[in-house]
Amino acid sequence: MTCNSPGPSRRPRLLILTPDFPPAPGGIQQVVHRLAAGMDAFRTLVVALDDRDAAAFDDSSGLAVRRVRAGGRRGRPIAPRAARMAALNAAGAGEALRFRPQLTLSAHVVTSPAATLSRRLLGARTCQYFYAEEIGARGRLAAFAAREADLSIAISAYTAELIAGTGATPRRLQLIPPGVDIPVDATPRRADRPTILTIARLEERYKGHDVMLQALPLVLAKVPDAHWLVIGEGSLRPGLEELARAHGVSHAVSFLGAVSDGQRDEWLRRADLVAMPSRLPGGHLAGEGFGIAYLEAGAFGKPALGGSVGGAREAIVDGETGLLVDPSDPVEVAEATTRLLLDHELASKLGRAGAARARDLAWPAIALRVQAALLELLDSP
Amino acid sequence: MFARVCGIAGSTDDADGRAVRTMCAVLRHRGPDDEGIHTDPRGGVTIGARRLSIVDLAGGHQPLCNEDGSVWVAFNGEIYNHRKLREDLRRSGHRFSTGTDTEVLVHLYEEYGDALVHALEGMFAFAIWDQERQRLLLARDRFGEKPLFLHEHDGELAFASELTALAEARPALRELDAAAIDAFFVFAYVPGPGTIARRVRQLPPGHLLSWQRGTGRCKARRWWSPAQRGLERHESLEALTVQAKELFGESVRTRMVADVPVGVFLSGGVDSTLVAVTAARETSQRLQTFTVGYDIGSVSETMQARTVAERLDCDHHEVTLTQADVEQRAPAVLAALDQPLADPAVLPLHALSEFARPRVTVALGGEGSDELFGGYPRYRWLERSMRVTSGMPTSANRLLGLLMRQSERVPHGRRFAMRLGSSPLLERNLDWVTSGRRHRRGDLYGPRLAGVREEGLLADLAAKAGELNGSTSRWLMHLDQVHYLPDDVLMKTDRASMLCSLEIRTAFLHGGLAELAGSIDTSLHLAGGGKRLVHEMLRPDIVATHRGGRYRKTAFRVPAAEWLRGPLAPVLGRQLDRGVLFQEGYFDGRAVSALATEHASARHDHSDQLWPLLALGLWADRFCGLDDL
Structure with a gap:
C-alpha cells in the first residue's frame, strides 16, 4: 500500500472471483495473484476455490481471500468441475451480497455468472479477464462474459481475436499483457551441460x-x-x-x-x-x-x-x-x-x-495498468 | 517430386559390382525402368538401386550423391515431408541438384549424421555410403513398411530389399531354417528379424545399422519404437479427436502428393472409408476407388464400399476375384513372394493392385489402424479375461483350467478354451491369432522338423512383447505393432503391390499419429467396440453414408476355405505328391493329406492349417528351384 492511498474504509471495494489462485501452480494462478496483490487503490476480496495448503498460503499472502470448499478433505477436488464452478459462483454471489463491491473482476469466464449477478443486483461495475484457452473451450460462456462485462481485458491481440470469434462485441476492450516477476538475482550460472x-x-x-x-x-x-x-x-x-x-x-x-x-x-x-x-x-x-x-x-x-x-x-x-x-x-x-x-x-x-x-512488462507496472483501467471504469458514467 | 525407387541392394565385398548387379536384376519387378550402381573407388563397397520411373528420369537416377561425391545414397520408399525438409536444408546452406526426395537424405545426413532418420516422415529403407569415413549406414522406417534383408559374413555385409535377391547373388544362402519354418507354420508369416533362410536376417523396423571398413563390425541400434507402457489419461475425447484428425489430414495430404494419379483401396470398413473421405477432400479431381469381391462364399463387401464411393462421388471400380482367377493367380503369387506368407488376403490385394495399376500408380490404404487404434476385439476380450482370472483364487483358477479342458469336447469348445482358459496371456493371445496351430505340430510335422523346440518360439515372442506393465490391451497392441504388423500386414502390402509396380501408401502409419495413439489410455481406444478415435474422426461424415452411424468391422476378407475345396484343391494335391516340403520330410504328407480330405468333405474347416502349408510349399518349391510343379 502506498503512503498516499486513502484509508481502507474509503477505498472502493473490489471483488475478484477466480477458480485459479495459488498455491495451485500455473500461469493464470500467478496472474490473478499478482493482480490482487497490486490493487492498492482498492479494498480487495478474493473468492477462490480451496486447495491443498491454501490456508497457509493465504495467511502469509496478506490478501483477504475467501476459499470455497467444493471438494473433499484438505481441499482435494473430488466434485466434478461443473459442480465446483457452480459452488464458486454461488459463493461469489453470496460474498458479493455481503461485501457490496463497487467493482467485480471475474478472472475467468467460469465466474462471469456471479460477476453478472453482482452487476444486476448490486449495480457493481464488472471487468472480465480473458486468456485464450477458456474462450475456445467455452465459447458460449465467453461470449456471454464479453457481452455482460463493462470492461473486457484481453492479454493479447490474439486473445482479442478469439473474443471477436465468439460473435460477441465487448462494451469496452483493453489489451494488457500479463506481467512477469523481475528476479532479485538474475546472475547467470553455468550448468554442467548445455x-x-x-x-x-x-x-x-x-x-x-x-x-x-x-x-x-x-x-x-x-x-x-x-x-x-x-x-x-x-x-x-x-x-x-x-x-x-x-x-x-x-x-x-x-x-x-x-x-x-x-x-x-x-x-x-x-x-x-x-x-x-x-x-x-x-x-x-x-x-x-x-x-x-x-x-x-x-x-x-x-x-x-x-x-x-x-x-x-x-x-x-x-x-x-x-x-x-x-x-x-x-x-x-x-x-x-x-x-x-x-x-x-x-x-x-x-x-x-x-x-x-x-x-x-514487470508486475507492479502491469498491475498498475489494470488498476488504472478499473479506476477509469469506476469513474466512467 | 518423389524418386519412386523400389528396390535397393549393396555389398561391402563387391569391387566389380557383379553381385549387386545380380541382386538388382532380381529386384527388377520392384523397379522395372532404371538401374544404377555406384562402386567406391577405394574398392569393395557397391550400392545399387532399381527404379520405377514415372517422372524426372534423369534427375531421379540412383544411387545419388552430394555436391562433392563423398556421400552416396540408395533409397527405397517415400519421404512425405521432403519438401519441408528441403526448405529447412536450403536455409542451412545446402544446394540441391534434383527434385527428388532421395537427395534430401544426402543433405540431411551431412547435417545430422545418423540422426537424420528422426527428421523423416515416410516409409523407407536406405543405404548411405560415407566415402570419407568409409562407413555404410542402413536404416529402416518406424513400422517396417519397406523391407531390408542382410547377410553378414567374415566382416562383410550384403543387403537387399528382397531375400531372393541376396540368395541369387549367393546361392549358399538358399538354406532353409527349420526353426523359421516352424515359426511360419505357427504364425503364418516369418517373424523378424529372422528369415526363412538360416543365414539371412532383416533389419528390424525403427533400426539403424552401421558397418565400418577396417573393423568390419556391424552395429545395430533402435531409433524408434512404438508405445509399450499402459497409460492412464483423462483427456477430452473432443480434444483428442481434433488432434488426431489434424494429424490424419496431414498424413493423407502429404501421401497424396505425387505427379501420378492417386487412388484409394476401399473395403468399405471404417479405416478405408476415413481414408477415402479425407482423400476426397484433398483432391480437386474425382477420386478413384477400388474394391474387390468374390464369386464364392459369403464375404463379399462390395456393397458397403459402393455405398461409400457413391456418397463421395468417386470413380469407383470393383474387381471380382473369380475361382478361375484364383487357380491361376495363387501358385504364381504365393511362389513369387520373396518370403513365404500365408495371409490369403495377399491374393485379392494382388488382384486389386494389378487392376488398379493402369489407372493409378499410387493407392492409399488403411493398414495399421487396427494395431494402432485397438481394432481387434481380442484386445478387449483378453483384457476382460485377465481381469477375471487375476482376481480369482488359485483354486478357482485351477478349476477353470479343468473346465476349459473339458470344454474341448463340445463344438467350438477348444477355441473357447484356448482363448479364455487359464494358460499364460501370451500363449492365449498366440492361440487366438493363430487358431492354435502350434498344437497340431505333433500331428503334421515330419522328421526334418522333429527337433524344433517350442520354447525358442515362445521366448522370442516374449522378448518382442516386452514386460507387461499395466494395461493388458496396450501390451497386446504393442506386440501386434512389432510382430504382426511388419511381418504380415506390411509385408503383404509391399510385396503384393510391388509385384504389380504399384505403390501403396498407408495413411494411418504416420509418426505423429502413431505417437498420439500410443499416448492415449487404451480404454478409450477400446470403448464402443474398438477404434473409438477412428470412429470419432469419421463421425461427421458417417451418418449420411451409413444407417445407424456405425460401421461394422470389415476388411478385405477372403473365402480361403472355399478356395481350398475348389480351385486350389488340385494345387494342394500336387504339393502333397511332389512338393519339397513333403518330399524332404518337413511335413508328414499322409497326415496333411487326411486333413485335406476332411476339409474337402466340407464337414470340417482346416483352412487355417492347409493354407500355410500350401503357401509355404509353393514358395519353397520355387526357392529351391522346383517351381515347375
Whole structure:
C-alpha cells in the first residue's frame, strides 16, 4: 500500500472471483495473484476455490481471500468441475451480497455468472479477464462474459481475436499483457551441460513437449551433451516419458515435476534457453494466449523459443528476444534450439533484449495498468 | 517430386559390382525402368538401386550423391515431408541438384549424421555410403513398411530389399531354417528379424545399422519404437479427436502428393472409408476407388464400399476375384513372394493392385489402424479375461483350467478354451491369432522338423512383447505393432503391390499419429467396440453414408476355405505328391493329406492349417528351384 492511498474504509471495494489462485501452480494462478496483490487503490476480496495448503498460503499472502470448499478433505477436488464452478459462483454471489463491491473482476469466464449477478443486483461495475484457452473451450460462456462485462481485458491481440470469434462485441476492450516477476538475482550460472528448459504444466499437448522430444535427437546430433529439463507436473508425463524412450533420448531428458519457485529460478539462471514450441491445437481449442514462460526467460536474460502462432507471437519478439518457429516441425524446432545452444553471441543478445522487455512488462507496472483501467471504469458514467 | 525407387541392394565385398548387379536384376519387378550402381573407388563397397520411373528420369537416377561425391545414397520408399525438409536444408546452406526426395537424405545426413532418420516422415529403407569415413549406414522406417534383408559374413555385409535377391547373388544362402519354418507354420508369416533362410536376417523396423571398413563390425541400434507402457489419461475425447484428425489430414495430404494419379483401396470398413473421405477432400479431381469381391462364399463387401464411393462421388471400380482367377493367380503369387506368407488376403490385394495399376500408380490404404487404434476385439476380450482370472483364487483358477479342458469336447469348445482358459496371456493371445496351430505340430510335422523346440518360439515372442506393465490391451497392441504388423500386414502390402509396380501408401502409419495413439489410455481406444478415435474422426461424415452411424468391422476378407475345396484343391494335391516340403520330410504328407480330405468333405474347416502349408510349399518349391510343379 502506498503512503498516499486513502484509508481502507474509503477505498472502493473490489471483488475478484477466480477458480485459479495459488498455491495451485500455473500461469493464470500467478496472474490473478499478482493482480490482487497490486490493487492498492482498492479494498480487495478474493473468492477462490480451496486447495491443498491454501490456508497457509493465504495467511502469509496478506490478501483477504475467501476459499470455497467444493471438494473433499484438505481441499482435494473430488466434485466434478461443473459442480465446483457452480459452488464458486454461488459463493461469489453470496460474498458479493455481503461485501457490496463497487467493482467485480471475474478472472475467468467460469465466474462471469456471479460477476453478472453482482452487476444486476448490486449495480457493481464488472471487468472480465480473458486468456485464450477458456474462450475456445467455452465459447458460449465467453461470449456471454464479453457481452455482460463493462470492461473486457484481453492479454493479447490474439486473445482479442478469439473474443471477436465468439460473435460477441465487448462494451469496452483493453489489451494488457500479463506481467512477469523481475528476479532479485538474475546472475547467470553455468550448468554442467548445455541446457534447454521448459516450464509448463504437463496437461495440455499444445505446449509442444512432444515436438521437443521429436526434435531432441536432431539437437543431440549437433550438441551431443545437450540436456532438456522439463519443469511441471501433470497427466501427460507418463506419455512423454514413454515418448522419450521411443525416440531413444531418455538419457538427455529430465522430468523434474513441480518444483519450488526458488528451484525454478535456479534452473532459469542455469539454462541456455527456454523452449516451449506451443502450437494451435485446432478445432475449438485456442492454444497459447501469451506465454508467461517466455517473459520469465527474458527476466533471467535467457532467449526464448516459441511457436509462431497464437499469443506467443506477442510474447516473443522474433529475432530480438527469442526465435519463433513452426511448432509442428521438429526439424525447425531442432535447428533453432541448436542455434541458441551453439551461438552464444546470439543467445546473449536475445537474452539482453528479453531482459529489457521483461522490465517493461514487470508486475507492479502491469498491475498498475489494470488498476488504472478499473479506476477509469469506476469513474466512467 | 518423389524418386519412386523400389528396390535397393549393396555389398561391402563387391569391387566389380557383379553381385549387386545380380541382386538388382532380381529386384527388377520392384523397379522395372532404371538401374544404377555406384562402386567406391577405394574398392569393395557397391550400392545399387532399381527404379520405377514415372517422372524426372534423369534427375531421379540412383544411387545419388552430394555436391562433392563423398556421400552416396540408395533409397527405397517415400519421404512425405521432403519438401519441408528441403526448405529447412536450403536455409542451412545446402544446394540441391534434383527434385527428388532421395537427395534430401544426402543433405540431411551431412547435417545430422545418423540422426537424420528422426527428421523423416515416410516409409523407407536406405543405404548411405560415407566415402570419407568409409562407413555404410542402413536404416529402416518406424513400422517396417519397406523391407531390408542382410547377410553378414567374415566382416562383410550384403543387403537387399528382397531375400531372393541376396540368395541369387549367393546361392549358399538358399538354406532353409527349420526353426523359421516352424515359426511360419505357427504364425503364418516369418517373424523378424529372422528369415526363412538360416543365414539371412532383416533389419528390424525403427533400426539403424552401421558397418565400418577396417573393423568390419556391424552395429545395430533402435531409433524408434512404438508405445509399450499402459497409460492412464483423462483427456477430452473432443480434444483428442481434433488432434488426431489434424494429424490424419496431414498424413493423407502429404501421401497424396505425387505427379501420378492417386487412388484409394476401399473395403468399405471404417479405416478405408476415413481414408477415402479425407482423400476426397484433398483432391480437386474425382477420386478413384477400388474394391474387390468374390464369386464364392459369403464375404463379399462390395456393397458397403459402393455405398461409400457413391456418397463421395468417386470413380469407383470393383474387381471380382473369380475361382478361375484364383487357380491361376495363387501358385504364381504365393511362389513369387520373396518370403513365404500365408495371409490369403495377399491374393485379392494382388488382384486389386494389378487392376488398379493402369489407372493409378499410387493407392492409399488403411493398414495399421487396427494395431494402432485397438481394432481387434481380442484386445478387449483378453483384457476382460485377465481381469477375471487375476482376481480369482488359485483354486478357482485351477478349476477353470479343468473346465476349459473339458470344454474341448463340445463344438467350438477348444477355441473357447484356448482363448479364455487359464494358460499364460501370451500363449492365449498366440492361440487366438493363430487358431492354435502350434498344437497340431505333433500331428503334421515330419522328421526334418522333429527337433524344433517350442520354447525358442515362445521366448522370442516374449522378448518382442516386452514386460507387461499395466494395461493388458496396450501390451497386446504393442506386440501386434512389432510382430504382426511388419511381418504380415506390411509385408503383404509391399510385396503384393510391388509385384504389380504399384505403390501403396498407408495413411494411418504416420509418426505423429502413431505417437498420439500410443499416448492415449487404451480404454478409450477400446470403448464402443474398438477404434473409438477412428470412429470419432469419421463421425461427421458417417451418418449420411451409413444407417445407424456405425460401421461394422470389415476388411478385405477372403473365402480361403472355399478356395481350398475348389480351385486350389488340385494345387494342394500336387504339393502333397511332389512338393519339397513333403518330399524332404518337413511335413508328414499322409497326415496333411487326411486333413485335406476332411476339409474337402466340407464337414470340417482346416483352412487355417492347409493354407500355410500350401503357401509355404509353393514358395519353397520355387526357392529351391522346383517351381515347375
